Amino acid sequence: AGGDVSLDTARRDRCGYPEVVYGEGKTPDAIAAIIAAQQERGEPSLVTRIDPAAAADLEVLYPLACHNATARTWRLAAPVGGAACEQEAPQGSVAVVTAGTTDLPVAEEAAETLVWMGVAVTRINDIGVAGPQRLAERLPELRDADVVIVAAGMEGALPSVVGGHVAAPVIAVPTSVGYGASFGGVTALLGMLNSCSSNVAVVNIDAGFKAGYLAGVIASR
Amino acid sequence: AGGDVSLDTARRDRCGYPEVVYGEGKTPDAIAAIIAAQQERGEPSLVTRIDPAAAADLEVLYPLACHNATARTWRLAAPVGGAACEQEAPQGSVAVVTAGTTDLPVAEEAAETLVWMGVAVTRINDIGVAGPQRLAERLPELRDADVVIVAAGMEGALPSVVGGHVAAPVIAVPTSVGYGASFGGVTALLGMLNSCSSNVAVVNIDAGFKAGYLAGVIASR
Amino acid sequence: AGGDVSLDTARRDRCGYPEVVYGEGKTPDAIAAIIAAQQERGEPSLVTRIDPAAAADLEVLYPLACHNATARTWRLAAPVGGAACEQEAPQGSVAVVTAGTTDLPVAEEAAETLVWMGVAVTRINDIGVAGPQRLAERLPELRDADVVIVAAGMEGALPSVVGGHVAAPVIAVPTSVGYGASFGGVTALLGMLNSCSSNVAVVNIDAGFKAGYLAGVIASR
Amino acid sequence: AGGDVSLDTARRDRCGYPEVVYGEGKTPDAIAAIIAAQQERGEPSLVTRIDPAAAADLEVLYPLACHNATARTWRLAAPVGGAACEQEAPQGSVAVVTAGTTDLPVAEEAAETLVWMGVAVTRINDIGVAGPQRLAERLPELRDADVVIVAAGMEGALPSVVGGHVAAPVIAVPTSVGYGASFGGVTALLGMLNSCSSNVAVVNIDAGFKAGYLAGVIASR
Amino acid sequence: AGGDVSLDTARRDRCGYPEVVYGEGKTPDAIAAIIAAQQERGEPSLVTRIDPAAAADLEVLYPLACHNATARTWRLAAPVGGAACEQEAPQGSVAVVTAGTTDLPVAEEAAETLVWMGVAVTRINDIGVAGPQRLAERLPELRDADVVIVAAGMEGALPSVVGGHVAAPVIAVPTSVGYGASFGGVTALLGMLNSCSSNVAVVNIDAGFKAGYLAGVIASR
Amino acid sequence: AGGDVSLDTARRDRCGYPEVVYGEGKTPDAIAAIIAAQQERGEPSLVTRIDPAAAADLEVLYPLACHNATARTWRLAAPVGGAACEQEAPQGSVAVVTAGTTDLPVAEEAAETLVWMGVAVTRINDIGVAGPQRLAERLPELRDADVVIVAAGMEGALPSVVGGHVAAPVIAVPTSVGYGASFGGVTALLGMLNSCSSNVAVVNIDAGFKAGYLAGVIASR
Amino acid sequence: AGGDVSLDTARRDRCGYPEVVYGEGKTPDAIAAIIAAQQERGEPSLVTRIDPAAAADLEVLYPLACHNATARTWRLAAPVGGAACEQEAPQGSVAVVTAGTTDLPVAEEAAETLVWMGVAVTRINDIGVAGPQRLAERLPELRDADVVIVAAGMEGALPSVVGGHVAAPVIAVPTSVGYGASFGGVTALLGMLNSCSSNVAVVNIDAGFKAGYLAGVIASR
Amino acid sequence: AGGDVSLDTARRDRCGYPEVVYGEGKTPDAIAAIIAAQQERGEPSLVTRIDPAAAADLEVLYPLACHNATARTWRLAAPVGGAACEQEAPQGSVAVVTAGTTDLPVAEEAAETLVWMGVAVTRINDIGVAGPQRLAERLPELRDADVVIVAAGMEGALPSVVGGHVAAPVIAVPTSVGYGASFGGVTALLGMLNSCSSNVAVVNIDAGFKAGYLAGVIASR
C-alpha cells in the first residue's frame, strides 16, 4: 500500500478487527491501495472522514460499497470467499443518542462503525435536556441497550442525565456543535469528563468512530 | 472609614441597597469602621467572605448580628430609628438549589444575601442529575419560585435541566467543587454559559452573593 | 418536522414561549418544516442565525415575515385564528446598549427576540467607555428600563460601568469583536463575569438571543 | 441522613449498585449517617477520598470494614440478613496497570471499587514505556483480562501502547503525577483522549473510582 | 556580592538608575551583600518583594532605611559623599490609583519605586467603577498628572475609564485580586490589553515595581 | 455620522487628538461619513485596519490622502482653514524596530500613527536576536530616541534585549508572526509582559496603532 | 537583499551554516534577492515553507535547485568556485521517523534540512504505537543512528517509546495532525515535553526544520 | 526493590546509564531499597528531587555519597569491584548557564547529572539579558563548550540570545521563576519553543535532570 504506509496487517489477529482507514488528508489513490490490500487479505474495510470526491472515485471501483455522506464514512464487506459479511446477524445492541439535530454526523459515524462491526444499532435523535419529556419517552429503549452512546455539543449535559437513568456503560462523545464559549467542543468534553454519573466514559471531540468502536467491543463480548 | 477606603455612600440612592462589604483580606478593624459608618447612616450591613476570627470580633460589638459560618457571611439590621429591618415581611420568592451537599456554602451565601434584601428563600439541596427522581419530587416548589438559583460544581448540568422545567429566570452559579478537569469551577462555568435552556444566566464561580443579589433585584421588582 | 427532529412541542406550556429555531447548519427545508408545524399549532416562530439564502427561500412562503439581516433573525407572527400577535401592545421595557458599532449584530438579535416576545425595546448605540460623555447623556433612558442589556467586545468594561449607574438587572453579552488578546470574545466574557457591579449577569459570547430571552422573561413578569 | 443530604436511595434498583459516598469535605458524622442508612437498607457501602482521621472514627463503629490508606477508600459489606457479601465469588477479571509507582493511589482506588463490586482484580505495577521490556513480560496477563485499566501521569503514553496489544476495552485514567508542563494531569488526559488506539476510553484526572466502576460494569455483564 | 550573583554594575550608566534587588527567594545575607556593594559605589538601593523577617534583619544594619510593609519594599538613600538623596526635590508628578482597597499593596510598590526615583506621587484609592461618582470627584487631580498608574483586579475596567478622561499615558497594572474566573489577575490583564482607550499600556500582573519604574522614566524626562 | 454611530466629538479637547477610525468591518460609506464629519470640524483623520477596496473608494473623494497598504492605514490632513497639518515640523523622536521582516505591517501601523500625530520616526528593521551583530550596529540610533517601539513575533525576545541597552521607555508590540506554539502572538505577548528589563510596557497583539499612539503621547510631551 | 531585510551575513562564521530563509509570507522577488546575495557569497541556500508558485518562479532562475513539494522546501548548492557542495560525502547518520503517514511533510522538512547540511538520513515511516510490531521490526536501524528524529501528532507517544529503546538523543517534533482535543499539535507537544524517557528533547509544533538542524549539528560533531 | 516497583534493570545495557531514581514522593526506605539493588549490580546511583530528611537518612547508610541541597540531588559512585567511578576523567564539556540567581536549583540539578555521567561542567550564573555586558564577557567560555544548557524563567529570552552566538546545540530549560503571567514557567517554555535561533531544543519546566542527561549524551558521544 505505498512506500510511506506501514499497514498494520496484524491488527485483526491482535485486536479482532482490521485497521480502519482515517481518510482525512489521504488521496483517493492512497485509500484505494489500502482497500485493495485488505480485500486481498479477505478483510472488510471502513474508511472514516472521507470527502465526497474520494467517495465518488471509490464508488466506481466498488459499486457495492456503502457511502454515508452525513457520517463521512465508506464501508465495504469482505470479498466472497473471505470472511463472511458480519452485518447479517448483528450481535449485542447499542443505542446511539443525540442531544440536537446538529450532532447527527458524529452519531452517524458511530453507527456506521457499529454496523461494520456487526452490532445492532438503535438511533434516538434530538432529545436534549431543554425539552425533558423527550428523553422520558425514550427511556425503555435506552434501558434495553447493552451500551449507550450519547453525542452532545454545547454544555454536553445529556450523557450525565442518561447515565443517571441506565445501568449500562455510557460512552459520551462531545461534539464541536455550539458557538462562543463552547470552544469547538471543549466545554462539552470537560463537562462529560466531570460527569457525576459513575458509568460515563469519554472519547475525543467529534470522535464518532472511537465511540462506536468501543461500544462495539463491549457489546459484542 | 479609613484613609484608604472610599465608601460608596451614594449606593443606596443609586441602586436601592447600600454597599456590601467584601470581607476577604480586610482586618476586623477595617470592617468594623465601615459598619459603624453604615449604622450611623441608618443602613443595614452585609459582610461576605468573612473569616471566623473577624466574625467573633464583630460579635462582641454587635451581639444582635447574624453570622452564618457555612456561608461565611455576617449580617446586621439597620439601627432603631433608621430604616426598618426588611426581613420581617419578605417580598417575592427565590428557590436556592444545590446539585450536591458540597455546593452548600455558595448556596448559603446567596440565601443570606436574599434575607438581607428582604426576599423569601426556599432551600432545595442535593438534587443533582445522577439521581433524577430527586429533582422530579421538588418540581412544584421550583415552579412556584419567581427566580431559581442553581449552584453546581463538576459538570454543572443541573441549571440546564432545571431551566428546561421552569418558566422563571434561572441564575446559575458554578462552584469550585470537583477535582481533576473540573479546574476549580471552570468546567461548570463553561457548561452553564452554553446551556441549551434559554432562561439561564450565569455569574462568576462561587459567586453566591452575586446570584443572590441579582435574584433579589428581579424577585422584588 | 422530519425524522431527525424531536420538536419540543410542550415548550409553550412549560416555559411560556414556543421553541426558537437555531438556524445554523439547518437547511431551508428543515426550517420550513418546523415553521409549518408551529403555524399549525397556532404559534409564532423565531429563527436565529439564519443565512441570507435560507431567509430568501422562506420569504417566498411567508411574505409577511420579518427578516433582520443584521441580526440574522427571521420572525413570523402566529396565524389568524391562533394566538394573537403579541407585539402590538408591548409589555415592560428593555434598553439594548452597544459599546461600539461593531457590536450591533448581537444587540439586534437581542432586540428581535424581545419584539417576538412582545416586550418594548430602546436601542442605545456606540457609547463605550473611551468617550465617557456619551453614556452620561443617555443615563435617564437607562434608568427608566426594567432590564438593561449591554453588548460589548474588546475589554467588555461597559456592563460594569452601566451597572454602577442603574438599579435594574444588567444582562451582559460579550461579543467576539476585537483582535489579538480579545480571543474571540473570551476577554470580554471574563471581564463581565468578574464585574464589580453586583447587578450584572452574563450569557455566552455573541448570545444576543439568550440575552434578549432572559431580559424578556424578567421584564414581562 | 441529615437535612442537607438527599441520599439517592433508588440507585441500586436503577443502576445495580447503591450510591457511593464521596468523602471529600464530609464530616465523619455525615459519613456515618449515610452508612447507617445504607446498612439499614441491607446495602454494602463504599466511601472514596476519605481522610485518615475520618476512617479511624468509622473503624470504631464498624471494626469489620476495610480501610485502604493508599487508595483513600473505606469499604463495608452489607449486614447479615441483607444482600450477601459479593466479594466471595468474584465475576469477570480486570487488570489494573500503573506506569510508575506514584500512580499507585489512583490504581488502588480503582481496585477497591472493583472488589466492592465483586469483580476479580489483577494488579500490574510500574511498567511505563521508558523500560519497554517490563510491559512485554506482562502481556499474557493483560491479554487475559476482560477490561484493562491503565493509570499514568506525565505524558500518559501507556494506555495507547497497551491498547495496541489487547483486544479488550482499555479504560485510561490520567493521574496528576508529574511536574512543569504536566499541569496536574492535563497533559496525560489530553494524550489519552487522542490515543491512536481505538479501544481507549478516558475518565477524569485521578478518577480511580470511575475507572473501576466502569470496568466493573463492563466486566460483570 | 557572592559567587552566584553577577550584579549589573553598569546599569546606572546605561539606564539612569542602579539595579533594583528582587527580594523574592533571596536570603537576608544575599540581599545585604548586594546593598553593601551598591553603598560602596555611592548608589541608592531599592529591594522589592522583601519578606518582613529579611527587612527586620536589614533594619539593624541600616536604621535609616525605609521599609514599607504593605508594599513589601525596602529603600535606602545613597551614602553621604555619594549621589545626593533624590527624593528631596521630586520631579514630575504621577497619580497612583486603585480600584479597590485590596489593590493597595501593588499601588504602594509602584509609589515606593517612584519615591526612590525622585518623582512626586499622588495617591487616589478605592474609586472603582461600581461607585462612579468617586472617580468624578478626583478628575482634576488625575488630569494634572504627567502619568497615571491604575491598579485594578477583577474585571480591570478602571484603566479604560480613566484613559477616556485624561490625555496623559496610563500605565495599567492588573492585580491578582478577585476569585473564580479572575484567574489570579489574568482577566484583569486581558481586559487592560484590550482597552478601547488608546493611551493605556500594560505591565505584568501585580507588577507595581514595573509600573512605577516606567511612569518614573516617562515623568522625569 | 449615521444613526448607529456616536462619534466621540469631544475627544480632541479631552485627549489632544480626534477619534481614530477603526476600519475593520465598517463599510466605505460609514467611514466616509465619519471623515466628512471630522473635516467639517477642521480635524485630521486616521483610519486603521482599512481594506484595499475601501481605501480605493476613499481615494476618489480625497485624492490628497495617504494610503499605506502594508500598514493598512489611511491618513488625511485637516482641511485648509482648520488646524494646520502637524506633520510638517515633527516633535520628539521614536524608533520603530522589527525583529523580522514579517513584523513590518505592525511596525508600519505604528509609524503611520506617529506621522499623523506629528512625531518623527526612525525605522530599524529585521534585527532579531538570532543575528546579534545587527542590533549592535544600530545601538546609537536606538539610544537617541525618546521612545522605542519594538514589534516582534515568535518568542518576542527583542524588546527585553533592547530594553537592556536603552534608558528610554520601550513599547513592546507582540505580533501574530510565527507558527505552532506561537499561538497567534500569545507567546510573544507573555514573554514581553515578563520582560526582565524594567522599562518595557506592552500593548495588545498586532496593536501597532496603540503602540504608536502611546509613543506619540510620551514623545511629544 | 531589499531595504527591509537585514540578512545575517555573519551566520556561517558564527554558527557553521548560512541563514536559512523562512519562506512564509515572503514574495518570490524577496526570496530571489536573498538567494542571489548568498550565491554571491559562495553559500548554499535553503528555503522553508515555500509555496508552490514561488518555487516555480525560482525554478526558472535556478534549474539545478531541488524543490520538495511535500516538505515545502527549496534547496540550492553553493556556486562553482565557492564552497563545495557538502551533500556528496554525508557525515553522521540521522533516522527520521513518523508515527503516521500524515506526519510526512514535517519529517520531510527535517530530512531536507539534513541533506542541505550534508548529513545522511534514514527514513522510517508509519510505525505508530497502535501497531507495535512495526516499530519492533525497525529497531536495528534506529539503534544505528547518531540521532533519532520522531515526528508524531495526536497523543505524541512515539518519541517516548523510541527513547526507551535507544541510547542516542531523540529530537521529538509534535505535528498538528489530529482533531478535537489534539488542539493543532498542543497535545503532542505537551506529551513529548513530559516524556518519561530521559533522552527526549522537543522543538516547536511542525518545526521539521529545527529538528533537522539540531540533529544535523549533533550528528556532524 | 519492593512489590510495587519494577526496576528497569536493563536500562544500562539499552541506554548506557542505569535508571535514575525520581525521589519525589518516595519514602527513604523505598529509595534505599533501589540503591541497594543498584550497588549489588555494581552500578552508580543518582536520586533527583530528594527532600532533606530522606537525604539525611541515606547519609547514615552511605557516608561517601554526595548530597547537593540546592539541586535536591543525591549521588553515589559504583561500589569497588564494580564499574569504575566515571567522574575521575570527565569527557566532553558542557556549559550550564542561568539567567538569574533564582534559576540556580534547576541548573545545579543539570550539573549534578552531568557529574554523575562523567562529563565536565562549566557554571556561568546570572547573565540575563537586562544586563547585556555580562553575557558578552562570558562568550569565549560559551563558544568552547560542546553543548550549552541555559536555565531561565520569566520571559526565557536567554537561550535565544546564547543560541545566536554559538554553533553548538543549546538545551533550553524553562524555570518556574517569576510571577503573574509567567504562569509557573509556561511563558518561558513557550518562548524557548519559539526561539528564532535554530540550535535550541527544549525540555520540560524545571527539568534540570533531563537537560543534563541530554547534554551528557550528546557531549560524551
Ligand SMILES: Nc1ncnc2c1ncn2[C@@H]1O[C@H](COP(=O)(O)O)[C@@H](O)[C@H]1O
Ligand atoms: N441563537 C441561539 N443561541 C442559543 N440557543 C438558541 C439560539 N436560537 C435558538 N436557540 C435554542 O436552540 C434550541 C433549538 O435547537 P435545535 O433543536 O438544534 O433547533 C431551542 O431550544 C432554542 O431555545
Ligand SMILES: Nc1ncnc2c1ncn2[C@@H]1O[C@H](COP(=O)(O)O)[C@@H](O)[C@H]1O
Ligand atoms: N487599530 C486599532 N486598534 C485599537 N483601537 C483602535 C484602532 N484604531 C482605532 N482604534 C480606536 O477605536 C475607537 C473607534 O472604534 P469604533 O467606534 O468602532 O470606530 C477609537 O476610539 C480609536 O481610538
Ligand SMILES: Nc1ncnc2c1ncn2[C@@H]1O[C@H](COP(=O)(O)O)[C@@H](O)[C@H]1O
Ligand atoms: N521553518 C522554519 N522554522 C523556524 N525557523 C526557521 C524556519 N526556516 C528558517 N528559519 C529561521 O528563520 C530565520 C529567517 O527568518 P527571516 O529573517 O524572517 O527570513 C533564520 O534565522 C532561520 O534560521
Ligand SMILES: Nc1ncnc2c1ncn2[C@@H]1O[C@H](COP(=O)(O)O)[C@@H](O)[C@H]1O
Ligand atoms: N527529575 C527527573 N525528571 C524527569 N524524569 C526523571 C527525573 N529523575 C529521574 N527521572 C526518570 O524517572 C524514571 C524513574 O521513575 P520511577 O520509576 O517513578 O522512579 C527513570 O526512567 C528516570 O530516567
Ligand SMILES: [Mg+2]
Ligand atoms: Mg432540537
Ligand SMILES: [Mg+2]
Ligand atoms: Mg449527594
Ligand SMILES: [Mg+2]
Ligand atoms: Mg465608536
Ligand SMILES: [Mg+2]
Ligand atoms: Mg519506575
Ligand SMILES: [Mg+2]
Ligand atoms: Mg471599595
Ligand SMILES: [Mg+2]
Ligand atoms: Mg531575517
Ligand SMILES: [Mg+2]
Ligand atoms: Mg498508519
Ligand SMILES: [Mg+2]
Ligand atoms: Mg541578577
